Ligand SMILES: Nc1ncnc2c1ncn2[C@@H]1O[C@H](COP(=O)(O)OP(=O)(O)OP(=O)(O)O)[C@@H](O)[C@H]1O
């Protein structure tokens with residue numbers, strides 16, 4: 001029996017599905033409409049759609065139309081089985097002999113239901129199989145090309161919707177993981193701050209009494225060496241506790257117009273000695289056209305000291321650090337780059353650098369970069385890292401230039417030099 005082709009119906013359904021795919025993130029609506037309209041426009045007895053479950057990889061029944069209730073309770077089909085059935089790679093597979101159709105558990109029952117032909121449309125997105133539409137027809141007639149084109153296009157739209165839903169789901173679960181991690185970190189931070197506070201006072205007592213005893217112990221005293229160790233190690237613990245308290249305190253920045261180059265010069269003068277001891281050459285490439293920007297000078301100085309010390313520690317001895325500033329007038333930002341030719345960072349470690357307490361140094365607290373990250377973010381800026389294991393590291397800081405922060409663009413050019 002031949003049916004009139006409903007070209008207008010094809011066009012309207014296609015338009016409706018395209019609209020849905022772009023306007024909604026609910027894939028259910030798209031696949032429901034697809035099975036319903038496939039049934040209607042192909043004059044099918046019923047249509048069933050299987051969709052791949054991303055967790056199990058199996059293809060489960062996701063929507064159906066015109067299929068008797070007792071046929072809906074179908075078990076999931078493994079991906080391997082479906083791929084095996086689709087080996088030919090056709091966009092539509094037509095089975096005029098329903099006994100030859102794959103995955104038909106009981107062809108006789110299907111026949112008794114009045115089905116004489118089965119049509120399969122695999123749903124591919126970028127060559128990845130995301131689902132399958134199966135239409136059951138009551139007569140084994142031929143199809144016009146327009147009808148086949150319609151089901152293929154419908155399948156492509158469904159694959160798009162499935163892919164979109166999958167991307168949204170991935171983003172959502174990544175976001176949830178991040179939120180959970182942030183909550184855990186902030187709880188850990190609060191706990192660490194509480195412990196640090198409790199430890200701070202007894203530590204101050206130990207340091208005070210041991211320092212007094214050390215002063216009183218003569219050079220020959222048998223206690224002298226032990227006391228020196230107590231004082232040194234207690235001071236180190238106090239330093240760590242102090243940094244931890246500073247980190248958890250979240251001081252808001254006190255911003256005033258400042259020149260980034262001057263802050264860098266101050267930071268360099270503080271780490272100068274360290275660089276000399278390690279025989280590290282520091283090259284300054286400070287652009288002269290840097291504008292005044294709103295900054296908390298002390299906090300930003302701390303950031304540069306952290307980055308320069310990290311660079312020096314990554315080099316250990318005999319290396320080269322370049323500190324460069326420049327203005328990006330189009331994006332209205334100032335850029336500071338600190339590049340070293342030190343040990344570099346493995347990609348897996350690079351993802352954790354800014355986490356509090358992440359350190360691979362014996363004496364590091366792992367707070368340097370976490371604190372620097374917080375400070376730069378409080379200045380509405382960005383800090384990023386590019387590194388290659390064994391090939392050095394570059395930290396880039398971008399800070400916005402605020403309107404009205406007191407532009408000063410008097411002399412332009414770039415200064416090169418070694419301190
Ligand atoms: N320039 C760099 N080159 C190679 N590795 C780096 C560099 N900067 C940071 N790192 C890595 O990032 C880790 C975290 O740095 P961060 O400054 O936060 O802590 P830290 O230096 O270990 O301790 P501290 O709290 O004393 O600064 C370091 O332990 C180091 O492994």
Ligand SMILES: [Mg+2]
Nearest residue numbers: 306310368369
């Ligand atoms: Mg550090």
